[in-house]
Amino acid sequence: MLQPALYARFLQGLAMAPRRAALRLDRETYSYEAVHETALRWAGALVSGCRQPPQAVGVLAGKGIEGYAGILAALYAGAAVVPLHPDFPVARTRRMMEAAGVSALIADAHGLAAAARIAEGDSDLPVLSPDGPDDGRFRRITVSRRTGLHEPLPVVASDIAYILYTSGTTGRPKGVPITHGNxxxxxxxxxxxxxxxxxxxxxxxxxxxxxxxxxxxxxxxxxxxxxxxxxxxxxxxxxxxxxxxxxxxxxxxxxxxxxxxxxxxxxxxxxxxxxxxxxxxxxxxxxxxxxxxxxxxxxxxxxxxxxxxxxxxxxxxxxxxxxxxxxxxxxxxxxxxxxxxxxxxxxxxxxxxxxxxxxxxxxxxxxxxxxxxxxxxxxxxxxxxxxxxxxxxxxxxxxxxxxxxxxxRLDTQVQVRGWRVELTEIEHALRTCDGVEDAVTVARPGDNGTELVVFYTGTRVPAAELARGLRTLLPQGMTPRHYRHIDVLPLNSNRKVDRARLALAAREQPLPG
Structure with a gap:
């Protein structure tokens, strides 16, 4: 039954507009027919090229055809997709693969180089890399029309569609399996x-x-x-x-x-x-x-x-x-x-x-x-x-x-000198101050308990002036003591403000009051 399958979404688009562009990349445009045929060939190669049909396939690729068609190919093969980033720390990616039970990889050239570091000499890992060099470090999966699938393998609602990882409080990433039914x-x-x-x-x-x-x-x-x-x-x-x-x-x-x-x-x-x-x-x-x-x-x-x-x-x-x-x-x-x-x-x-x-x-x-x-x-x-x-x-x-x-977040509410402080409230108040474009407030341990550190963008403003402005908007116990002007708030790979990086900077570097 194809109805609950995540890949049925692509098949729906294929039926509606087979010759329209499914992907528009910088140098290439791929129609629904082209992506479908590529995914079927790759899925067949995964099924025939592994000793057992893979239950989880890692896609170690960027935003190219290998990444996009790779996701679809893993789904077509009836496996769970495990998206992986070639530039993530090697130990972290290795733990992800082990936890998810990844038994085959689809990789672009950049991902193939990362896979060599991740595999630690395990040359038995099956890898499908259409454009990557075959240097003998892996068991390469050969793609051919002969082994291609005629249609995607069936799945049921309870089968896992993809596995993504979130940051864990234990210091290791937590795997989240999302089903086709979800x-x-x-x-x-x-x-x-x-x-x-x-x-x-x-x-x-x-x-x-x-x-x-x-x-x-x-x-x-x-x-x-x-x-x-x-x-x-x-x-x-x-x-x-x-x-x-x-x-x-x-x-x-x-x-x-x-x-x-x-x-x-x-x-x-x-x-x-x-x-x-x-x-x-x-x-x-x-x-x-x-x-x-x-x-x-x-x-x-x-x-x-x-x-x-x-x-x-x-x-x-x-x-x-x-x-x-x-x-x-x-x-x-x-x-x-x-x-x-x-x-x-x-x-x-x-x-x-x-x-x-x-x-x-x-x-x-x-x-x-x-x-x-x-x-x-x-x-x-x-x-x-x-x-x-x-x-x-x-x-x-x-x-x-x-x-x-x-x-x-629950963890953005902190206690400062007896005050229960919501960091987002301070950030909102800061954005109303003259010269401030955006601001992030983080907490760090100090000699007299928790203290607040502000990172802000916009015009450089004397700390005393910012504090004076905030005292007209917030109780004194909620007013931060430390302020640092930065040109741009740092973003992570998904273009979210990297609060963890700012919190680390606040702890590691002395700040003027």
Missing amino acids: THHYFTLLDSRYDFDEHDVFSQTFDLTFDCAMFDLFCAWGAGASVRPVPAHAYRDLPAFVAERGLTVWFSTPSAIALVRRARGLPPGGMPGLRWSLFAGEALQASDVVAWQEAAPGCTVENIYGPTELTITVTGHRWSPATSPARCVNGLVPIGTVHEGHDHVLLDQCGEDSDSEGELCVTGPQMAAGYLDPRDDEGRFLRRDGRTWYRTGDRVRRMDNGELAHLG
């Missing part, structure tokens, strides 16, 4: 929420190891639309890139807006071709939405939210210039309502149900059954009322219209 519910819901069609061109800003990349691929492919990767240099003149590539659907982290704004790249009416603009992965500032929509006046903007464990996104708020600004909390756009078919509760600090504010816990068809290692489930997957719930670790507030507002 994705089937998710994308069926999105089909009714959006009007994507075969004329759309989707941006693809996320790394393939980030679950939001699955949104790009399988929303586009389910509609017969095209996917266009966005290179780093595109942000220097985003309106030009959007126009030249014909983008109609944009999806990124909110940090991308700040990146473009710094380059003065959001002129009014500069991106008239965008129909949809979606943001996820971190808190979305109302001021950024206003600036973005001025540049793309014809688009609908949504703030969508969800951890990997709940299949990409599980809530959404559609921005309305008339009503949304009044519903923002700390200058942040609401995350909206929980997807149909799911239940949610808010737990207060004592673990009791709260009607108004607390940790968001969700259960429903998009929820993963648990982590690859059941030991990681403790503290995240909760049993109550005979059901399993996922604890998101996010503090939210339920508003009078039933929507949820994101207040921050």
